[in-house]
Amino acid sequence: xxxMIIAVGSARPVKMNAVSAALASFGSFxxxxxxxxxxxxxxxxxxxxxxxxxxxxxAGARQRVEALRNVARDxxxxxxxxxxxxxxxxxxxEVGSQWVFLENWAYAAxxxxxxFFGQSGAILxxxxxxESVVNQGVELSEAIDSFAGSxxxxxxxxxxxxxxxxxxxxxxxxxxxxxxxxxxxxxxTVYSQNFERGAD
Numbered sequence: 001x002x003x004m005i006i007a008v009g010s011a012r013p014v015k016m017n018a019v020s021a022a023l024a025s026f027g028s029f030x031x032x033x034x035x036x037x038x039x040x041x042x043x044x045x046x047x048x049x050x051x052x053x054x055x056x057x058x059a060g061a062r063q064r065v066e067a068l069r070n071v072a073r074d075x076x077x078x079x080x081x082x083x084x085x086x087x088x089x090x091x092x093x094e095v096g097s098q099w100v101f102l103e104n105w106a107y108a109a110x111x112x113x114x115x116f117f118g119q120s121g122a123i124l125x126x127x128x129x130x131e132s133v134v135n136q137g138v139e140l141s142e143a144i145d146s147f148a149g150s151x152x153x154x155x156x157x158x159x160x161x162x163x164x165x166x167x168x169x170x171x172x173x174x175x176x177x178x179x180x181x182x183x184x185x186x187x188x189t190v191y192s193q194n195f196e197r198g199a200d
Contacts, residue, residue, distance in 0.1 A: 002034040007072065007079040011040035014155055015085045018174035026179060028162070039079070043067035044065030045086055050133055050140040054103065057088030060123035061107035063113060071171055082109045083181070085174050087158075090122060091134065100161055102132045102140075106177035110185065118180025120173035123163050 008019050016038050023036045044067055045060035072079050084107045092099045101122035108170030109115030125133075132143040141154040148162045158170020184191040 002031065003037060004031055004034050004080045005037045005039055005078055006081045006083060007042045007068050007077065008038055009043045009045075009068050009082070009084045011042045012155065014171045015174055016040045018085070018171045019083055019178050021171070021175045022178035023180070025175075026182060026186045030182065031065075041068060041071055043071065045084075047086070047088075048199075051086065051088030052091065052134060054088070054090040054105075057086050057090075057103060057105050058107070060086035060088065061086070061105045061117070062115070065107050065109050069109075079112060081180060081182075081185075082115075083107070085177065087140070087170070087173075089125070089133065089140075100125045100134060104173040104177045106174065106181040108178065108181040108185065114185075116181050116184045118177045118181075118183065120177040123158075123160060123168075126163075129159075156185065 006019060006023065008016050008127065012018070020038050023038070027036050043064050046063040047056045047060035051057040051060055055075055061084040064086065065082040068082040068084070071077065085104065087102065087104045090101045090103050092101065102125055103122045104120035106118045106143050107115055108118070129143050129147055132138040132146070133140050140159060144153050144159045144162055153162060154170070155158065160173045161169040
């Protein structure tokens with residue numbers, strides 16, 4: 001059996017477990033008869049603790065991959081794929097109202113430099129959390145701990161778990177984002193097709 005190492009730009013168990021769970025879903029499509037090993041490396045995202053725009057969240061995920069590439073080059077690490085994960089907010093204004101959503105983004109790249117984004121979906125944040133994070137600059141992990149009257153939620157079910165009564169946890173949201181980011185790799189036949197427009 002072949003062995004393939006996937007580098008993740010964080011040593012947090014929630015993120016590493018999310019990548020492992022995603023690989024369990026699509027690994028056989030990515031590379032048949034392969035054992036996958038996930039290796040976490042703490043690298044900077046280059047963005048604030050809680051990004052306040054979709055663009056910054058995406059940039060944080062991509063910049064983690066770029067930092068991983070530098071580490072791989074310095075250490076001559078045998079990593080085949082690089083994964084950056086970032087959670088952040090998307091502030092949307094619609095019909096005079098402001099809606100603030102929590103989103104998780106993944107960026108996956110291979111050794112050749114090809115990379116793709118994947119997103120988890122989005123969930124609306126309650127007004128008290130928006131007030132703390134967006135208006136007062138409190139980090140989301142601290143705001144959700146205070147909101148839920150608990151501690152260390154980020155490394156457990158996360159804000160996603162609190163907001164969905166654990167129907168979707170932080171790990172599950174990242175798992176979906178990772179699958180979506182890897183889709184162009186493991187489903188390359190579809191992504192490489194040139195579809196012709198049908199007759200009008």
